[in-house]
Amino acid sequence: xxxxxxxxxxxxxxxxxxxxxxxxxxxxxxxxxxxxxxxxxxxxxxxxxxxxxxxxxxxxxxxxxxxxxxxxxxxxxxxxxxxxxxxxxxxxxxxxxxxxxxxxxxxxxxxxxxxxxxxxxxxxxxxxxxxxxxxxxxxxxxxxxxxxxxxxxxxxxxxxxxxxxxxxxxxxxxxxxxxxxxxxxxxxxxxxxxxxxxxxxxxxxxxxxxxxxxxxxxxxxxxxxxxxxxxxxxxxxxxxxxxxxxxxxxxxxxxxxxxxxxxxxxxxxxxxxxxxxxxxxxxxxxxxxxxxxxxxxxxxxxxxxxxxxxxxxxxxxxxxxxxxxxxxxxxxxxxxxxxxxxxxxxxxxxxxxxxxxxxxxxxxxxxxxxxxxxxxxxxxxxxxxxxxxxxxxxxxxxxxxxxxx
Numbered sequence: 001x002x003x004x005x006x007x008x009x010x011x012x013x014x015x016x017x018x019x020x021x022x023x024x025x026x027x028x029x030x031x032x033x034x035x036x037x038x039x040x041x042x043x044x045x046x047x048x049x050x051x052x053x054x055x056x057x058x059x060x061x062x063x064x065x066x067x068x069x070x071x072x073x074x075x076x077x078x079x080x081x082x083x084x085x086x087x088x089x090x091x092x093x094x095x096x097x098x099x100x101x102x103x104x105x106x107x108x109x110x111x112x113x114x115x116x117x118x119x120x121x122x123x124x125x126x127x128x129x130x131x132x133x134x135x136x137x138x139x140x141x142x143x144x145x146x147x148x149x150x151x152x153x154x155x156x157x158x159x160x161x162x163x164x165x166x167x168x169x170x171x172x173x174x175x176x177x178x179x180x181x182x183x184x185x186x187x188x189x190x191x192x193x194x195x196x197x198x199x200x201x202x203x204x205x206x207x208x209x210x211x212x213x214x215x216x217x218x219x220x221x222x223x224x225x226x227x228x229x230x231x232x233x234x235x236x237x238x239x240x241x242x243x244x245x246x247x248x249x250x251x252x253x254x255x256x257x258x259x260x261x262x263x264x265x266x267x268x269x270x271x272x273x274x275x276x277x278x279x280x281x282x283x284x285x286x287x288x289x290x291x292x293x294x295x296x297x298x299x300x301x302x303x304x305x306x307x308x309x310x311x312x313x314x315x316x317x318x319x320x321x322x323x324x325x326x327x328x329x330x331x332x333x334x335x336x337x338x339x340x341x342x343x344x345x346x347x348x349x350x351x352x353x354x355x356x357x358x359x360x361x362x363x364x365x366x367x368x369x370x371x372x373x374x375x376x377x378x379x380x381x382x383x384x385x386x387x388x389x390x391x392x393x394x395x396x397x398x399x400x401x402x403x404x405x
Contacts, residue, residue, distance in 0.1 A: 010336075054344050
């Protein structure tokens with residue numbers, strides 16, 4: 001059994017030598033305004049990269065440059081951590097993983113925690129594996145939010161193509177790339193103390209991973225019961241007062257604009273309540289959940305959520321925290337990502353200004369992968385991914401559909 005959340009390979013001895021100036025760096029970003037999400041401030045300096053990680057933040061030339069060291073003078077541009085989406089359903093984009101990466105990596109997204117309950121509902125474990133296998137080839141870390149229940153409803157209410165039972169759920173939780181148990185389930189399972197659901201929660205906690213929740217409109221005793229059951233986040237708050245109450249219960253509240261729940265028009269009210277009340281924003285997290293391709297093309301992805309939070313009245317670095325360090329801490333990934341700091345993955349976004357959040361440069365694992373809104377084709381070659389026939393023949397009807405139907 002893998003006991004800890006997803007980790008990345010790191011040569012710490014090499015990082016130490018580079019930080020001390022004994023070994024040359026791979027890439028140096030000079031004259032940066034570094035967005036420190038751990039202290040909510042901007043500091044000036046150079047960022048020294050080695051082996052896909054950050055080795056040092058420095059204000060002097062106390063690093064070693066070799067012939068193959070790349071040096072980029074950012075001229076005072078801002079550098080923030082790569083964006084982390086802690087709750088997303090890739091299938092809702094109507095895009096393959098490859099094409100979704102092509103669309104969102106240039107927007108600064110470096111990590112997705114994806115709940116593939118939709119493909120699992122149709123294809124079961126083979127479908128989940130298929131999606132994650134494709135993700136290996138893209139310049140984006142796709143981690144697993146293990147579906148909480150497949151199918152979501154009892155068999156007499158839903159006809160699905162597959163089922164993921166308790167044993168299969170635990171099998172998924174044991175994957176090295178699994179970081180969370182998804183919370184997109186019927187809350188009634190918690191209230192009636194469903195044996196399998198509580199066992200899934202315990203198995204997740206035993207493995208040191210995050211337990212997702214779904215608490216629409218929950219306040220008072222039902223909220224307390226949900227948190228007591230082990231749930232650690234919710235992504236379906238319906239009002240400003242509900243957000244505040246859920247934060248007070250220690251929940252991480254994931255924000256995404258919806259037509260019927262906290263639409264964008266209500267975010268200024270939320271920001272005002274948070275700011276005027278002096279409420280700590282570190283438990284507020286931005287996510288996308290579901291974005292259809294027309295909305296993605298017109299408005300953006302997690303970058304749009306950052307802009308929306310800033311426009312609503314959240315301080316820019318607080319908004320960036322909500323899409324970086326706050327998400328990393330929720331998913332227990334903050335040892336490796338979520339901040340511009342030594343030892344962290346070199347997932348970085350370069351911006352001319354914070355408010356517009358329009359990346360001019362995106363770095364993933366120490367490699368420049370996008371420039372000015374497009375993938376850098378010189379650095380990134382994503383192979384065409386062919387889905388097998390068994391995954392493409394999933395709609396089964398007794399008779400052909402005709403106009404009279």
